[in-house]
Amino acid sequence: MQSQQNVSTPPTRINGLDVQAALETIEAVKADAGLARFQFRAHNTWIDGGTNRSMIRDFYGVGREDASRTTSFEFINGEPPVLLGDNEGANPVEFLLHALAGCVTTTFVLHAMARGITIRELSTELDGDLDVRGLLGLDETVSPGYERIRIKMNVKADCSDQEIEDLLAYTQQHSPVCNTVCRPVPVEISRVSA
Amino acid sequence: MQSQQNVSTPPTRINGLDVQAALETIEAVKADAGLARFQFRAHNTWIDGGTNRSMIRDFYGVGREDASRTTSFEFINGEPPVLLGDNEGANPVEFLLHALAGCVTTTFVLHAMARGITIRELSTELDGDLDVRGLLGLDETVSPGYERIRIKMNVKADCSDQEIEDLLAYTQQHSPVCNTVCRPVPVEISRVSA
Numbered sequence: 230m231q232s233q234q235n236v237s238t239p240p241t242r243i244n245g246l247d248v249q250a251a252l253e254t255i256e257a258v259k260a261d262a263g264l265a266r267f268q269f270r271a272h273n274t275w276i277d278g279g280t281n282r283s284m285i286r287d288f289y290g291v292g293r294e295d296a297s298r299t300t301s302f303e304f305i306n307g308e309p310p311v312l313l314g315d316n317e318g319a320n321p322v323e324f325l326l327h328a329l330a331g332c333v334t335t336t337f338v339l340h341a342m343a344r345g346i347t348i349r350e351l352s353t354e355l356d357g358d359l360d361v362r363g364l365l366g367l368d369e370t371v372s373p374g375y376e377r378i379r380i381k382m383n384v385k386a387d388c389s390d391q392e393i394e395d396l397l398a399y400t401q402q403h404s405p406v407c408n409t410v411c412r413p414v415p416v417e418i419s420r421v422s423a
Numbered sequence: 424m425q426s427q428q429n430v431s432t433p434p435t436r437i438n439g440l441d442v443q444a445a446l447e448t449i450e451a452v453k454a455d456a457g458l459a460r461f462q463f464r465a466h467n468t469w470i471d472g473g474t475n476r477s478m479i480r481d482f483y484g485v486g487r488e489d490a491s492r493t494t495s496f497e498f499i500n501g502e503p504p505v506l507l508g509d510n511e512g513a514n515p516v517e518f519l520l521h522a523l524a525g526c527v528t529t530t531f532v533l534h535a536m537a538r539g540i541t542i543r544e545l546s547t548e549l550d551g552d553l554d555v556r557g558l559l560g561l562d563e564t565v566s567p568g569y570e571r572i573r574i575k576m577n578v579k580a581d582c583s584d585q586e587i588e589d590l591l592a593y594t595q596q597h598s599p600v601c602n603t604v605c606r607p608v609p610v611e612i613s614r615v616s617a
Contacts, residue, residue, distance in 0.1 A: 244471075244472065245471035245472030245473075245474075246472045246473070246507050247507060250507055251507060254505075254507070254559075255559060255561065258555070258556060258559065258561060259561060262554075262556060262562075265554050265555045265556040265559075265561075265565075266552070266553075266554055267552070267553045267554070267555060268550050268551065268552050268553070269514075269516050269517050269520060269550065269551050269553065270517075270520070270548070270549060270550045270551075271517065271520035271521050271523075271524050271548075271549045272546070272547075272548050272549075273521070273524035273525065273528060273546060273547045273548075273549070274545075274546045275528050275532065275542070275544075275545035275546065277438075277439035278438065278439030278440045278532065279439075279440070279529045279532070279533075280439075281524070281525050281528045281529065283520075283521040283524055283525065285513045285517045285520070285521065288503070288517070290503075290505055290506075290555075291505050295503055295505060297503050297504050297505070297510060298503070298510055302512065302513040302517075304498075304513070304518075304521050306521070306522075306524075306525030306526075306528075306529065308529070309482070309484075309489055309491050309492070310491050311448075311484055311485050311489065311491070312484075313440050313441060313444055313445060313448070313533075316491060316492055318496065319479045319496040319498070320463075320525075320529075321521075321522045321523070321524075321525035321526035321529065321599070321600050322463050322522070322526065322599050322600060322603075323463050323464075323465065323479045323482075323496075324498075324518055324521055324522035324525065325519065325522040325523075325600050325603060326463060326464070326465035326477075326479070327465050327467070327477040327479065327498050327500070327515075327518055327522075328500075328515045328516070328518035328519040328521075328522060329465075329515070329519075329610070330465050330467035330475070330477050330500075330515075331467065331475050331477065331500030331514070331515035331518065332500075332515035332516065333612065334467060334469050334475045334500075335473045335475065335500065335502070335514075335515065336558065338469065338472065338473070339473070339507075339558075340560070348469070350469075351468075351469035352466070352467060352468045352469065353466075353467045354464070354465075354466055354467075354615075355464060355465045355466075355467070356462050356463065356464045357462065357463050357464075358460070358461070358462055359460075359461045359462070359463065359599060360456075360459050360460055360461070361452070361459045361461060361484075362452060362456060362459040363597065363599065363602070364530065364533075364597055364598070364599050365448075365449060365452065365459075365597075366534070366593070366597055367449065367452060367453060367459075368456075371459075372602055372606060373596070373597045373598060373599045373601075373602040374599045374600065374601075374602030374603030374604075374605075374606060374608060375599070375603045375608050376608070377608065377609045377610075377611065378608065378609070378610045378611070379610075379611045379613075380610065380611065380612045380613070381613055381614075381615045382612060382613070382614055382615065383614075383615055383616065384614065393614065394614065397612055397614060399560070400612070401610070401612050402567070403557065403558055403559075403560055403567045404558070404567060405515070405516050405553060405557065405558050405567045405568045405569070406515050406516060406519050406568065407567075407568075407610050407612075408557070408566055408567040408568030409516075409519060409568030409569045409604060410568075410603060410604065410608050410610055411568075411607055411608065411609065411610050412566060412568060412607055413605055413606055413607050414568060414569050414570070414571065414572065414604050414605065415571045415572070415605065416523070416571070416572045416573075416574065416595070416601050416604055416605050417571065417572070417573045417574065418527065418574045418576060418591055418594070418595050418601075419573075419574070419575055419576070420575075420576055420577075420578065420587065420588070420591060421548075421575045421576065421577055422577065
């Protein structure tokens, strides 16, 4: 009886994700592409030196302003002493690695679910090379940003090595943060009055 | 006497940054470009669903492994309910905005210091548009990442409007995170064993 139950009742969650909710989202977006349009936001205030604080709460998605968050997330950027700070927080280029790690992980987990693959373990190590002569304006031939970023992923899952390799390649192509880093994305900066 | 003292003793800090330390860093990097090479790192572990945790501590820079941090910074990525989470943390594309806000702010503050400009107030509002059909793989013509990101900066400083405009343009060109987003940066993903 137990095994028959398992066959007749598909799992409600795979990798911690609600399978039915995911299917409903996909069907809704297929029926109305406008629901796929999101706008994310951050509000940042300079504190002193290389220290500043972001507040993140509201966003727009699935056709409306989201109302699920009752308080803001708050994050502090800082700098280490060799970059004129006092380790008040991780620095912005480190937060970028956190964003990239999280996005690649969630994209992998989501598409594993879509393929019915259960993940047992997943961790990543990231490193990125950066030459601060670009930031300092000491050599205009040096790009101020990362030269390259490497992600080493340790993954154990109930599938073949080939399926994991396929998922990794798919993840690289479909992760929003990875795509934002790999592709030139326009950033517009303008001055406004308070 | 007070004004003579001010003339003979340059300020030790501008915008909270140690002017002498900044000059020494610049002179050191001019003498040995190898000191400008940094490597930043993050270690991330999947928790469940769209939740994962990054630990950030060690990095390489100014010719050595940094030893200034006694503990790791820890950050949680999550997702809102409409993206199958429970707001366990800000999500990765929101952390990217935090990184970008902080980097543009610190780059602006640093180069204002270099020009002897005192900043009184600085805050930014960021928003970025994203179509989740890219992430979901529903339309391969839709980029999974941000389409564009807008930064609105409110700044009050002891200088002319033209000097602020010049600093904004310089910041856009020299901010490491802004440059990483605006320019295609290679991301290599590979599988490793734990």
